[in-house]
Amino acid sequence: MILADAKSKMQSSVESTQRAFNTIRTGRANASLLDKVLVDYYGSPTPLKSLANISTPDASTILIQPYERNxxxxxxxxxxxxxxxxxxxxxxxxxRLNIPPLTSDRRKEFVKMATKYAEEGRVAIRNIRRDAIDSIRKQEKASEISKDESKDQQDNLQKLTNEYTSRIDALLAEKEKDITTV
Structure with missing residues (x-):
């Protein structure tokens, strides 16, 4: 139960990290760059994608067609x-949003940003592991599980942590490659 819960939380951390990576420009037009843009529509912040069709006609342009002209x-x-x-x-x-080619300084800045997002994801996964280990130890203390079971669960939890951390590392490597590719 604890492992399944930890696994789902770790998966959501990886997905959150992926979403954070999607907001980083890579030099190519990508509609997800505008995911965080909120428009003040009749007094309430509304996501841009619910007010307009966002497309990428070519590698350096994002085209936004509002559903309502006003x-x-x-x-x-x-x-x-x-x-x-x-x-x-x-x-x-x-x-139209024209995506200018990235300078090498800007690329380095985006790589740093991606690294920061990846580290935040890793920290979230380690926090999930810590909470799960605390729960396992509480069960052991309350004599709900044996010491051996506790050790096995902690080992499995560590394997899970390593797996999800390596997924974030793979996502980071892919994003760095995207950013640095001219």
Missing amino acids: TLNIIEKAISLSDVGLTPSNDGSVI
Whole structure:
């Protein structure tokens, strides 16, 4: 029970890390760059993807077609105010975001950011392991499980931790490769 719970939490940590990686620019247009952009739509923050169709017609352009034409200006404003770092150009019916090629300094900065996200994911996994080990030890103290069972569960938990940590490392290596590829 404890292991299954820890496994699902670790899986969600890996998925969270993957989502964080998706928000990092790689030099290619990717609609997920705009996932964190919230538009003030009638007084409530609304995700951009629920107000517009976001597509990537080529490797260096993101095209945003609002479902309602009157939202064009507020979408443009929201993108300008966001931390995406791209300047929107509005032609009256669609918004275009041109993705400039990354400089080597910017690439290094993004690699550092990816490394930071990966470390946050690893820390989350280690915290899950710590909590699970505490639960196992409590069960052992309460004589619900034997010392051998406790040791086996802790060993299995460590294997699980290593597995999910290596998944994050693999995701990081892939993201670094994406960022550094010119």
